[in-house]
Amino acid sequence: MKAPMPVYLTTPIYYVNDKPHIGHAYTSLATDVLARWHRLAGEEVYFLTGTDEHGQKVEKAAQDAGQDPQAFTDRVSQAFRDLTGAMNLSNDGFIRTTEPRHRAACQALWQRLAEKGEIYLGAYEGWYAVRDEAFYGPDELTERDGVKYAPSGAPVEWVREPSYFFRLSAWGDKLLKFYEDNPDFIQPATRRNEVMAFVKSGLTDLSISRTSFRWGVPVPGDDAHVMYVWMDALTNYITALGYPDEKAELWRFWPADVHMVGKDIVRFHAIYWPAFLMAADLPPPRRVFAHGWWTNEGQKISKSVGNVIDPLALVQEFGLDPVRYFLLREVPFGQDGDFSRAALTNRLNGELADALGNLANRVLSLIQRNCEGKLPGVARSDADSAGLFGAFLDPLESRMAQRLEKMEFHLALEAIFEAVREANGYITREAPWALKKTDPVRMLAVLRNLHDALRVFATLLQPFMPDTMARLLDQLGVPEEARSLSSLATPLPEGLALPTPAPLFQKIQNPA
């Protein structure tokens, strides 16, 4: 057995000034499925998620709440820790930027960059909106009654403050070469094009500190400054592995295999982050994958419209695994997609309950009734099953692996359901309930083949629907230790006693 390759997967750290919404759940879920898949394949995985807790907005919100910032973030970050349980995320670590280890890592990285001459003190000035915690260009502003407003509607004021800068402008060519040498670094390709076009248009130095607020990591040697946004936030990915201690136990997981991000923060992950790392002589991550956004019943989601989707409410209504399944099945990962109750109901009823759930139930019921609940011996002899196995079941694992490698979650699931459809065709053609009288030996073979098919489906679907597939594997009599990908090669023993089957999925009765 070869040594398992360490796999490091991350979500962004989520800003605690917001409540968890479907976007957070979506990013985390996709990463979770990948993590579970790699573990199922016997690889060693570190899956990290966490919260971003610094910044002026948090400082202000804490002040408004009459709490000190640490107590405030202790409270509001809880919602994100709760999300991991509610979505059944299998994260190995959860990092908060307010932890001492993160302060140490940020300061160490800063110092290293400073020593290498990548940081200098300058001044930042521009039109600033306190509410947005952001600067705006003059052409973005509108003026009413002598007051200038940002596109967000927030009033802006001209501010000038000293700031440390990172020499990002010097990294353009090196970044472009890095993108050329690593064509898969930014995915999907459309995001890569955007990033490269952006870099080609020329980079300016990046302001990486602020003096206008205190809630952040102090800049080493200059207590008047705290680190600003990305210098702080991005560093979390190496903090969690023990940086700056490159002898730390987890450090072998670096560089990250995938930073999963929403498309809004691609640039920071694909430009700033590799630049910081290369400047510090650290290897950049292998891949940044940007997924798309959800709309809600065709409408763009926004807080002002009030159509934000609460993942916990969804799970409450439809069940966790159907939601997990739907989010990754409905839309090509990387593209935008629409969430609708009709679509979710359709997937849940049609694919999960009718196609897969019903197949499992009919097969297991037949075995229960006609085989005294004991698993028939391995068959695979008849001509029809040769097609089922040869064209669908045997290639399924590698088909999924290939698609998941490319983050094609929806195609990976589609491959499963092509096989499920074929299995439904097989049972109808063979009609084991009729074979009982005409050819009982063949009936046993057919039922065994179908049981084998279900075992394949259940095993491969575990990363997507961990709880439900555990139930199915229980019903199939598959022992806990025989649920990995490699265990599929070992047939279950003839005569294995199977428990009484029960429906796996509950259908939505009155589709909207």
Add this chain to the structure above:
RNA sequence: GGUGGUGUAGCUCAGCUGGUUAGAGCACGGCACUCAUAAUGCCGGGGUCGGCGGUUCAAGUCCGCCCACCACUACCA
């Protein structure tokens, strides 16, 4: 404005380097079956492949123009 992309059956989309009657899932209609969560299977209707022009023996598939929509266009998680 610039850059990149999309426009194929009612809906969501596949269609690699141009080549026999343009495909899938869902939805819809008919038939079969009854082991199963009134589930499943089979058959079928339905498309001027955004528009115009061009290259070619041959174009959804290449070129030009036009129309519509989307993304990105700097320091906001």
